[in-house]
Amino acid sequence: MTHNTVAEDVGTAPPRPARPPRPTAHPARRVLRALAPLPWLAPAIILIAAVVLWPVWEMFTTSRQNINSDGFNLGSNGWANYTAVFHDPRLPAIMTRTAIWVIAIVALTVVISLLFAQLFNQKFPGRKVVRWALIAPWAASVMMTSIVFRWMLDPNNGVINVLLHQLGIVKAFNGPQASWLGNPTDAMCWMIGVAVFVSIPFTTYALLAGLATIPGEVYEAARVDGAGRFRTYFAITLPLLRPALTVAVLINLMNVFNSFPIIYTMTSGGPDYQTSTSTVYMYAIKGYNIGQSGALSVLNFGVVILIVLVFLRANKNSLKAAN
Secondary structure, rough: OOOOHHHHHHHHOOOOOOHHHHOOOOOHHHHHHHHHOOOHHHHHHHHHHHHHHHHHHHHHHOOEEEEEOOOEEEEEOOOHHHHHHHOOOHHHHHHHHHHHHHHHHHHHHHHHHHHHHHHHHOOOOHHHHHHHHOHHHHHHOOHHHHHHHHOOOOOOOOOHHHHHHHHOOOOOOOOOOOOOOOOHHHHHHHHHHHHHHHHHHHHHHHHHHHHOOOOOOHHHHHHHHHOOHHHHHHHHHHHHHHHHHHHHHHHHHHHHOOOOOHHHHHHHOOOOOOOOOHHHHHHHHHHHHHHHHHHHHHHHHHHHHHHHHHHHHOOOHHHHHHH
8 A cells, every 4th residue: 555545545634614703792791791790799899888988988078177176067178187287296206106106016916926826836735725815815805905004004003013113123102113104105115015915816816827727748848858946937937827927917007007095095195195196196186176187087098008008019929828
């Protein structure tokens, strides 16, 4: 059999007929298909509009009104309230203090929570009891916790001053040395400590959840390769924990920036606004200028949005891994 005969016997498959083009969907059908999920999303959209969008709009509207201290609206005030906020001589110090407040609390919370999460991830007797005990500061009201610490710091007979007096640190009660909340620097340090105290439980549990997702085979492979504890932690644990850490830091940033009960309960932002953050100062000026307070609240909202956008942009890969 010759080569030509084989070619003739085998032949080539006839070409398949081209598929007819799919009919283009009618524009009305495309619109209906796009709107199909709307009934399922409607409750969430209505809730967001009622709880977030409408208050933001009312806040912005209030910020451009001339409202006196009695609550009477005297008409539009244009952008004068914003001008007054930016020309407020206290604003630079308050915003600087707010930045210190946020950075110090979030940094200390994350570092301490990393240590606690690593500890509570180990097996030891009574681990469940200790884990449950950690929830207590988180379950309690923040204002109640702040009141308790304010009582403990009472310059006359507070528990902390009594202990410090017994240790020889505080020489006399009811004096400048015992008045921790009367000194702006000391008061800020104590309030930062209280804020860290109430922030640790959530952050620790978020990091514990992240540690639970790390497979044990990874640590086994590291041990086989001869990696020590520190090398394993910084080369394996921290990189794999980054998604959970990113979410925890983001939530803490928003919560701490908007924190109000701790400062207001312990010092009310005093003396002379020297322990006020932007949120507490916004509430304080409400008593004599509601429009200016509204303008500052809009600026605070903008700062929070900016922080969130920058943080999400910087940690985009970590958030993708978390999903």
